[in-house]
Amino acid sequence: MKEMDRLVMESSCRQLLGLYLTSVDAKDLDTMLQAFAPDAQWIRPGMPPMKSHADIRAFFETLWTKQALASSHGHLTRHLLTTVSTVPAGNDRATGISYALVFRRANFDGKLPAPLSEPELLVEYRDDFVRREERWLIGRHEAFHVFKASNWQPTLSQQEVTGLDLEGASKS
Amino acid sequence: MGAGHGSGIDTPRGCLSAARAPVVPPFNADLELACERLLHRYLRALDTRDWSVLESVFAAEVSFIRNGQPPLRTVEAIGEFFSQLQALRAQSGETHNTQHHLTTISVRARDETHAQSVAYVLVMRQIQKRGSPTITPLGAELLLEYQDRFARQRDEWRICRHEAQPLFRSPQAVAPR
Numbered sequence: 434m435k436e437m438d439r440l441v442m443e444s445s446c447r448q449l450l451g452l453y454l455t456s457v458d459a460k461d462l463d464t465m466l467q468a469f470a471p472d473a474q475w476i477r478p479g480m481p482p483m484k485s486h487a488d489i490r491a492f493f494e495t496l497w498t499k500q501a502l503a504s505s506h507g508h509l510t511r512h513l514l515t516t517v518s519t520v521p522a523g524n525d526r527a528t529g530i531s532y533a534l535v536f537r538r539a540n541f542d543g544k545l546p547a548p549l550s551e552p553e554l555l556v557e558y559r560d561d562f563v564r565r566e567e568r569w570l571i572g573r574h575e576a577f578h579v580f581k582a583s584n585w586q587p588t589l590s591q592q593e594v595t596g597l598d599l600e601g602a603s604k605s
Numbered sequence: 606m607g608a609g610h611g612s613g614i615d616t617p618r619g620c621l622s623a624a625r626a627p628v629v630p631p632f633n634a635d636l637e638l639a640c641e642r643l644l645h646r647y648l649r650a651l652d653t654r655d656w657s658v659l660e661s662v663f664a665a666e667v668s669f670i671r672n673g674q675p676p677l678r679t680v681e682a683i684g685e686f687f688s689q690l691q692a693l694r695a696q697s698g699e700t701h702n703t704q705h706h707l708t709t710i711s712v713r714a715r716d717e718t719h720a721q722s723v724a725y726v727l728v729m730r731q732i733q734k735r736g737s738p739t740i741t742p743l744g745a746e747l748l749l750e751y752q753d754r755f756a757r758q759r760d761e762w763r764i765c766r767h768e769a770q771p772l773f774r775s776p777q778a779v780a781p782r
Contacts, residue, residue, distance in 0.1 A: 441634045448637055450709075451709050451711035451712070451723075452711045452713075454711075459723075509772065511750070512709060512725075513725050513748075545772055546773055546774035547774075548773070548775075549776075
């Protein structure tokens with residue numbers, strides 16, 4: 434990859450992560466999915482891989498619906514992207530490792546600012562980026578929980594995850 | 606507040622309102638870096654209290670909204686606001702040492718001369734009181750969301766609308782002014 438292409442790749446990949454994280458915090462699925470290739474794989478701890486936009490949409494709609502049932506404002510979250518390292522893997526592919534601190538207020542009452550406590554998670558993201566028709570997209574996204582607050586709990590139970598009927602659950 | 610959110614009000618001349626949907630990827634690296642650089646420069650100005658830098662960050666006609674207060678409309682008014690805040694703290698014998706950490710940022714081009722961004726900023730603050738050796742422990746005080754709009758004017762990018770919204774605040778934080 435030429436130096437100028439590499440700079441564009443690095444900036445684009447970082448922007449993709451920014452678009453994804455700000456959209457997930459805004460619960461804006463349509464915008465968020467613009468960061469992902471249509472056949473993107475998304476691997477989260479404790480659940481089968483998501484293998485399409487439909488899978489990703491099903492997961493987040495279920496998650497946010499459950500959060501909203503517990504409190505009308507759902508959860509207030511912010512994913513703070515810190516370290517980002519991207520490496521070219523050919524002209525149209527790249528890999529990335531990045532870190533994010535996750536702040537969350539469960540059962541948010543709608544009043545800002547919410548009390549600030551310690552981050553709930555420190556997540557490591559491992560991404561494969563692909564360039565298609567001059568657009569960089571996330572082709573594979575995997576999240577590892579590196580540090581967790583002692584009171585962290587997944588929002589969806591195993592039964593609820595199974596109930597999602599993800600495409601990836603039958604093929605993995 | 607959501608990604609790409611903007612009310613469309615308080616839009617200075619030369620600064621696009623939020624009514625038109627922003628362009629989605631492909632991205633424009635030059636533009637993204639220029640806009641991110643402006644935010645870095647602004648945050649550094651806050652931490653060094655060098656208000657002369659603000660002129661190279663904000664457009665002459667600007668809408669600057671902080672803590673839900675009425676907008677400041679000129680770069681001079683922004684500089685004056687921060688100078689007065691600094692003077693107030695000095696009068697009460699306090700020095701506030703801050704670090705504003707820019708973390709997640711999403712810049713979206715709207716056309717060749719306009720862009721908008723959503724960014725998260727983690728604010729660390731130590732307060733040193735005059736005559737006291739005690740410095741409050743280092744800790745995150747605030748998590749802010751910045752929503753900015755940028756305009757390219759005479760070949761220079763500037764922030765033409767800035768809104769800062771505190772999303773999380775430490776219970777030990779100083780009261781906002």
